[in-house]
Amino acid sequence: MGFIIDSHIHTDYSPDCKAKMEDIVIKAVELGLKQIIFTDHVDYDSPDELFMKEIDYSEYMKEIKYLRDKYKEIEILMGVEIGYQPHLNKKLDKFIKSYPFDFVICSMHSCEGLDLYNGDFFKGKTQRQSYMRYFESIKYCIETYDNYDVYGHLDYIVRYGNFDNKKLKYEDFKEIIDEILDLIIKKGKGIEVNTAGFRYNLKTTHPNTDIVKRYIEMGGNVITIGSDAHKPDDLCADFDQAIKILKAIGVKKIAQFKNRIPSFIEI
Template sequence: MFYADYHVHSSFSTDSNAEMEDLIKTAITLGLKQIAFTDHIDYDYPDPAFPFMIDYDHYIKVFDALKEKYKDQIEVVLGVEIGFQPHVAKQIEEILSQYPFDFVICSTHVCDRLDLYNGDFFKDKDQKNAYLRYFECVLYNVKNFFNYDVYGHIDYINRYGNYKNKSLSYEDYKEVIDSILKTIIESGKGIEINTSGFRYGLGYAHPQLAILKRYKELGGKIITIGSDAHSSKDLASHFDEAYKLIKAAGFSEITLFKNRKPYFIKL
């Protein structure tokens, strides 16, 4: 039995058409105890087709009504996924202070103001330099922004780019990845296992097992599991693999959040 999906996008995210209530119903059918909605806020996203902005006054009304409606069947958690860029840090701090989030994912969707998803970031970069620059952006972000709970899909850079072989070896980027993980741990934050890598045909979750093991070796404790679902069919997808991964990395607990405070559930 899987306990919770801690990375879910509803139709309040520009890139999802899944209604929040439909996702909740699916989560109940799957036997989940919790579902965390982590809809996107990506200020100054470089693609105007994806504004990634939310009317949170309306959002909270819808969320609260559904949380109450299904309270006897599932716990609905108020989360958010922040697409961090250094120049919008003040805006992010402001929105996080205005609403009672339980859980905040910080992710790097844009590096040097260039979009990873549409490929702009990869132009005029070979594979190794592109991946390295992405990790350097993540390292800068974790060293300069601290108002989050877990960092999202840390090694997902190889989802994108038109390279023939999209493999990403921890050993090739060990120094910068270790610096990222150490900074996250020292800041009292965590990471997630994001199962979307399986859906993108990579054959593994984000991060890959070698990085998960290194996180544990360095003293990492906080770890959530999320599908990054943008539709009901992907809710809790590949969680069987995720639970195997987390155990293989040496973890015996998963992390949940309430009022931005972590607590732990035995596997």
């Protein structure tokens, strides 16, 4: 485990997290990690008031420098998870170019201006309509926006919605998912395998195994693993399960980023 970086970690700079940055570093050292990368939320114009507070990146970078000086045994990198919405392209691009990020995750936490978490997006829609509109929005994102490295938790929508069975079958959305994966690959981007699905009792990663397998079949080769940790104990959570799944579908190497450039490690 010690050689694998957890590529999706939040701290109390994210408004939905209370974990201190230093506590995460201490846990990473305990786990024997050689690198750690923070990917706190930047969700401009979120429909959730909680995310309206913006990170002070001058303070953020000061704390990272302090931790780098204190914990020489681990390399501490700075990433970000951006919450995509179609009207934010220029603002997001300007923001990302303003700071020395090592890694950028592009995610969708709201869709058509409506919150997924609180259920607003699902009102008046069937499950299939909800999932289809969500994937159509992701496709538009990938068609029109390029300043990111991997697309985060591609089937994130399955966490939410008041449905009896939240399972998403690749075959039910094959055409739109293939279009998304094809665009990701053609644009030289990667996907994240996010292990938080296990903590949400979904018994799978985000995206699920069939989608990851299809990405590989179509020629994709940039996969990161992230826990989406919001507390120290979730750092690298369920990585053993994720790696077992990836090996079973033929994945041999995992990507990790520094200076926005991927390197690959065998699993």
